[in-house]
Amino acid sequence: MKRRIFHNYFLFVLVAALLNEMWIIKLTTEGRNNQFHPDERIEDRYQDIQMSGTDFNTYYNAIFEDVIYFPVAESTTDATLQVNFVDSWMAERTYGGKRGHEGTDIMASKNVSGVYPVVSMTDGIVRSKGWLEKGGYRIGIESPSGVYFYYAHLHSYADVEIGDTIEAGTVLGLMGDSGYGKEGTTGQFPVHLHVGIYIYPQEKEMSVNPFWVLKYIENQRIRLLYSDIG
Amino acid sequence: MKRRIFHNYFLFVLVAALLNEMWIIKLTTEGRNNQFHPDERIEDRYQDIQMSGTDFNTYYNAIFEDVIYFPVAESTTDATLQVNFVDSWMAERTYGGKRGHEGTDIMASKNVSGVYPVVSMTDGIVRSKGWLEKGGYRIGIESPSGVYFYYAHLHSYADVEIGDTIEAGTVLGLMGDSGYGKEGTTGQFPVHLHVGIYIYPQEKEMSVNPFWVLKYIENQRIRLLYSDIG
Numbered sequence: 001m002k003r004r005i006f007h008n009y010f011l012f013v014l015v016a017a018l019l020n021e022m023w024i025i026k027l028t029t030e031g032r033n034n035q036f037h038p039d040e041r042i043e044d045r046y047q048d049i050q051m052s053g054t055d056f057n058t059y060y061n062a063i064f065e066d067v068i069y070f071p072v073a074e075s076t077t078d079a080t081l082q083v084n085f086v087d088s089w090m091a092e093r094t095y096g097g098k099r100g101h102e103g104t105d106i107m108a109s110k111n112v113s114g115v116y117p118v119v120s121m122t123d124g125i126v127r128s129k130g131w132l133e134k135g136g137y138r139i140g141i142e143s144p145s146g147v148y149f150y151y152a153h154l155h156s157y158a159d160v161e162i163g164d165t166i167e168a169g170t171v172l173g174l175m176g177d178s179g180y181g182k183e184g185t186t187g188q189f190p191v192h193l194h195v196g197i198y199i200y201p202q203e204k205e206m207s208v209n210p211f212w213v214l215k216y217i218e219n220q221r222i223r224l225l226y227s228d229i230g
Numbered sequence: 231m232k233r234r235i236f237h238n239y240f241l242f243v244l245v246a247a248l249l250n251e252m253w254i255i256k257l258t259t260e261g262r263n264n265q266f267h268p269d270e271r272i273e274d275r276y277q278d279i280q281m282s283g284t285d286f287n288t289y290y291n292a293i294f295e296d297v298i299y300f301p302v303a304e305s306t307t308d309a310t311l312q313v314n315f316v317d318s319w320m321a322e323r324t325y326g327g328k329r330g331h332e333g334t335d336i337m338a339s340k341n342v343s344g345v346y347p348v349v350s351m352t353d354g355i356v357r358s359k360g361w362l363e364k365g366g367y368r369i370g371i372e373s374p375s376g377v378y379f380y381y382a383h384l385h386s387y388a389d390v391e392i393g394d395t396i397e398a399g400t401v402l403g404l405m406g407d408s409g410y411g412k413e414g415t416t417g418q419f420p421v422h423l424h425v426g427i428y429i430y431p432q433e434k435e436m437s438v439n440p441f442w443v444l445k446y447i448e449n450q451r452i453r454l455l456y457s458d459i460g
Binding site: 045046047048049050051052053054056057059060061063064089201204206208209212215216219 | 275276277278279280281282283284286287289290291293294319431434436438439442445446449
């Protein structure tokens with residue numbers, strides 16, 4: 001009996017992992033298959049923002065200098081609760097109109113909502129919280145260097161409010177699959193954390209690729225006691 | 231007798247490590263002590279370069295996307311041959327006039343020239359090789375995305391020539407302490423590898439901070455059999 005549960009469990013994890021993989025592959029190759037050139041979308045959006053070489057260096061360093069922790073905590077008890085992510089910058093998305101993906105999706109190896117804790121990558125101030133049609137339950141933190149870190153599709157929030165000053169590693173909520181519809185919509189895609197990073201040249205909002213930042217802190221994990229069993 | 235050699239050796243490594251550390255601390259705090267604001271120097275140099283938000287994203291991604299290996303190989307036999315590096319972007323340098331440090335110094339834990347192999351971080355084409363007053367024996371590689379990776383202060387070169395197409399991980403030479411004088415000058419500072427990364431907006435050369443890139447590939451080491459003993 002025990003063995004059978006184990007087998008079923010194993011099969012479930014395997015199927016969940018395969019589904020996740022398929023989804024990632026779909027997301028990241030979709031653009032290429034559709035002859036969608038990633039740069040086209042970026043050019044449409046940010047061609048009108050002008051900056052100097054000096055500004056480049058200031059923003060480039062600001063993106064990295066406040067980042068301390070990877071945004072998903074590691075489980076101290078359940079090694080099956082892994083995450084993975086690839087560079088899907090400007091890969092095509094279709095919900096809400098054809099657009100480029102302005103972020104990085106950190107996929108849950110186990111498709112369970114409300115389990116993986118999402119923590120702040122930086123110190124900062126909570127600037128936004130609540131529902132967005134595309135982002136679902138999201139939270140936004142402004143770091144000391146003025147960079148905006150956006151965490152989307154949450155299952156639920158921790159005890160943090162707009163205006164709160166928080167530290168890197170503070171739990172913001174739990175990873176989920178909210179979004180792509182009216183408030184409360186879930187299950188439109190596998191459980192994952194969408195991370196966005198935004199800078200503000202000329203007071204205009206502009207997204208940059210979070211993938212390199214996430215690779216840079218991939219091994220800086222907050223370790224917490226959590227599990228989806230019991 | 232054996233014990234005494236070990237003790238002397240240990241003392242030597244300890245002193246070398248301390249000297250190295252002191253030098254790093256000196257380099258990285260010098261600017262602050264002298265009321266030298268890092269940004270001033272960047273502004274002087276790159277204020278005249280103009281780019282769009284689109285260009286920002288293109289260059290920002292180009293800096294990272296070709297990088298595969300950390301530029302110093304790991305020894306398979308001698309665990310004492312370590313390296314370390316800190317963010318010294320725009321810290322003050324005085325040789326050849328007061329200026330900001332446009333790169334990252336990877337320090338040898340053991341101050342030995344001609345031992346640590348320097349490998350290319352990227353695929354690319356060898357664009358420069360030979361002596362520079364500040365850089366000593368340097369080599370420059372242009373990556374597929376058009377980013378220029380500059381490796382300076384080498385002890386000696388591997389069998390690579392200008393125009394050669396190389397792969398990431400190709401040995402370029404050995405780490406040294408050349409530079410700060412006429413051709414062949416050595417020993418003006420501890421053994422280290424200076425890494426520079428340059429982009430070319432509007433055909434103008436502009437350096438960007440290699441520190442984040444080096445942290446990103448810190449654990450992607452080529453492993454080679456090398457030692458300073460025998």
